[in-house]
Amino acid sequence: MATTPRPRPRVLILGGGLSGTLAAAALAPYSDTIDIVERHALPDTPQPRRGLPQARHAHMLWSGGADAIESLLPGTTEMWLSANARRVSIPNGMISLSPGGWYRRCWPEAQYLISASRDLIDWAVRAQALALPGVRLRSEAEPVRLLGTRTRITGAAIRHKDGSEESIEADLIVDATGRASRAPSWLAELGIPAVPETIVDAGVTYASRRYKAPVETAGWPVINVQADARLAGPGTAGSILPIEGDEWMVVLSGTRGGEPTSEEAQFVTFARQMRSPLIAEYLDRATPLGPVSVTRNTTNRRRHYEKAHIEGFIALGDSATALNPIYAHGMSAAAQGARALRDLASKSDVTSKGFARRAQRAISRPAAAAWLLAVSQDACFPHAVGGTRTWADRLATRYINRLITTACSDFTAVQALSDVMTLQTSGASLAHPRVVLAAVRGPRLPPLSGPALTPAEEAVLRGRPVPTTTA
Template identity: 65%
Template structure:
């Protein structure tokens, strides 16, 4: 159905003005007369922190699958990000990564990419491009209170305005984009909708993050990533150094149950010394802390199975209101973007008020989330102390196969390409069962494992440079 071809006026109501809500609005705007976004907090006009998004203080990697989806929905967003200091990082050669199978090599051609920037900048860029569309209205300081309608059809929502008064906003489609703690399922129950079943897998991950002023480093400084290994009989510890705008590093560390990091600033860098490699600790010794330590403990994987309930027409959930993922894998933003792109594709074919639209849209939204769940939650359940369904024999066999792939990827381009395509959500997990990938996994690593990170001479020299009394935030020329 082409834009504006519906027989009468159509309004979509999006509850939540974060990234998932903004992208849902972008997906629906071409096929509606108006899209109203309701957000309880004020949203800044510049890339600055905002209330209601504590996770923005942690490192966020926007994988290629998510970045491409955002660019398709809102052309020009990538240019807006990069103009403000975001970086396009080539994969795998733009990342120094210690996987459970060893250090990855950096000699391959580009396979995929990621966008390296603060969450504040990423959200601001999406919101700025979205609000260029005159069909989109953003109501800030406005709190959703409950859904309108019946168990058969949702017809809108009651909201509280900034002055304290309430109003009923009617719409043909209501989108719940209120995040991990969304009250949406409770509101559905109040209309008589059966309880929505959930699956929860919780490895007890705690996140701690801190911003640093980078030392004098090359302009094309890589992402540094030390991963946990679920096969070890101990808590999993991980860390990432993400180079972001304004000459800063955003450093996030995480630990599963029994190995959690602390909010104590004095112990932040001490935690990095207990990782599987000292690389992060060595670099932080040359950087200057530029903010407090922020801790987040709400990291469980939670999947709400809307497809298992007879849902009312006119309602769907997107982003973390539908599937919350452990942020250590960096898939949340990319899943929200690909879900919005799937919503856009369905709205292009069918009137949003048509019978069955919301049900079909919920299924389409769920596919990217299901792929990310396989990559993250099904690995989390293998960590000691993880809570949720116990791993089956099939889970353990799959885990051994994935580890074989990861170890092989340290020296095999075929497997590097397959794993990177899947990790960046550019293709589904079925790609890991392609005959060429299966053959490479059977053959195993082609080269001896690296005995340390694949650093350039410039990157190596930073580890031994003078400490924190040197100038910060200065760049040297990128390597040829």
């Protein structure tokens, strides 16, 4: 006698941004239906959408994140590149001033990054994920509370645009609503104890502005002036990212006491006062395309859901681990978390006892790696809140600084740091004997006196400055 096939799980995802659509991609092969609840309408093309103010700022997708997305949604990278996103080689595709000096650009590719507008990055992922069987988008609907008991979450109540409410039952609920997640209060309403939370805040403010580049941006490098936490006073930094449309997305940042402002006339002035005026010199040759956008919400906040015992509920992306955006690890950590979720779901039924906790632990591993990179830097700046530094932390910082200085003239150090920064390996790889030996040996060549520019890059600086008024 034939047995009736067991129905596959139903998944409810709260939030239709990058983390939410990646969660859908991760779970679609193992679910009958996936409902994505999103507060705002989502565009069908790469254009701005409501509810994503950070899209006005610069974004980089490190290779660790890009590879994770490609494994979840094959063909996404080609969609980005076909829409003129830029694939930038590391380190030879970067003009970068580290705390240890200017990087050389004579090495083979160690890693890469994808540079594009956030609208383009999200659009390609969204288009791919929503085309998967069983994935449904419920836009202009807002989650208002979770349903369930102290031991298991069973769904969520959502409010539609017309004010009506609907209860949606599901076997697994994924919170992907971002930094502003209300899940902690919703869980508390069900009598679930608060999860531990860690906060480290360096008081970073960052400002972004789009420019029309004076050259085609295909093949143009990322220009990066990093902060040096060893110097007295606030840490200031900046980057020029080549994006689609032959534009530059420019971001400037500063810790407490050295913050950039939204004043357009001060944007280039701020860049000129950093450790190198190179970014300002390039902006003198570019044309602003809009106002300066400023963000102060840069606190590193980690909710340790992996320590909780909540069946049927997981949090992904900024809902669980929100990182200082200036290090550009948020998207990559979320993508790797989604891939870890996919890998677990391929081995274990999402309705099985303990699945949510195992999934949260798997998601937390790449998030923890990105967290350590962010807080180890932020905790060093003056007036940082949280992140008490021990003698071991200080010793590790001295070692990393030595490795950074060595990387200016040693490919072994470049490769090791690039692998960690792009989230391709964990920080533990920096303790490999080969890497330690490179750090002990130190720089092999004298430091560069200035940036290693190509003739084409130098030619732009010799060009005529353009007006700095908004186009």
